[in-house]
Amino acid sequence: MKCSHYLYVPLLIGGALFSCTSKTDRKLPIIGERETKQRVVDGETVIDTLYHHIPAFAFLNQDSTMISEKNFEHQIYVANFFFTHCPSICPTMQRNLLKVYQKYKGDERISFLSHSIDFKYDSPSVLKSYATKLGVDSEQWQFVTGTKKDIYGIAEKYLVYTKEDASVPGGYDHQGYLVLLDQQRRIRGAYDGTNDEQVAQLFIDLEILLNES
Template sequence: MISNKTTYLFFLMLAALLSACTEKNSKKLPIIGEREAVEKLVDGKTVVDTVYHQIPNFTFLNQDSTLITDKDFESKVYVANFFFTHCPSICPTMQRNLLKVYEKYKGNEKVAFLSHSIDFKYDSPSVLKSYATKLGVDNAQWQFVTGSKKDIYGIAEKYLVYTKEDAAAPGGYDHQGYLVLIDQQKRIRGAYDGTNDEQVAQLFTDLEILLRESL
């Protein structure tokens, strides 16, 4: 016969498990960046709404010499970063780690990836195509793009990623290796050091949270 004490302990453990599951499923990621309180009229009443930092509209040339825009990422969550193909420092590790995320979500239409080359002089579409193929990317889910210095470096600021042409830096460019998580409303929801295994693992976790949030 099962004692009342055993039954009590069972239900206590079950309640704790259900509570943990509920907390996990209800967790939301922060929205990163500046925000502004804006007043607007709704049904004749003035209400205050919060406007969050968003990634602006963009147009870039991809590895297939096709123009892509922010509209190609509508209704998707995506991971963006900044690199260059002959980078001798952080890029190889960063891109290999991002490849792990790509491989997990390969074929998932709700998830996309966007790598911006900061080497506007050398990284032509054909160079990007060869790089993507060698990396192991074989579908349109991961886009590699190039553009003018003004456009690429300008959009990097919107992703809150530091980029700079610097002759003294390895490969001639200085940049941060963040993997930036963007939601369906073009808002930044996380930034992770692509060379750090613990932070890449956190990206896996947070991407799942964001996907649940967007259901």
């Protein structure tokens, strides 16, 4: 049985819709479709809820090293989609994510994952140069590339729209959401990375999720 908790972006606006900043014991929602399954334990029926989560993945990072979901085990992380020569929303989105990175730099509970949607140009060396210029100097923030099928496929799992489109500036159309994942790779919030109010909400919701964890 499935419930209609699937909020496909652009309706996925951010944690500000769901969280309460005045209660430190507040829990964030789990976003996406969910499925219930029944099983019998000691003669009694137990209902389990299976939540939408990011599946296993493997991508090449800025250091030409393959990384997977195992690199994020037992961590909260923030993911997004961008490309290095993006002329529109990416510079603002990445600068705002950099603020979050700088606050939590060295905090082993939190990581960051940026997926390039330009599978043609954004090689590991290009991503490395981009990360260095941005001011990222640790493995806490990974920049990854992969095939079009794999990158665009995983974007759908994050509920983020991405598309190769020659008619738009830069040749790629995508949404600038910063997606907050818990330790089970479940989506707990999404925030417009170009909107200062929503980025501020991400800071608040990160603390809520850390307290929950």
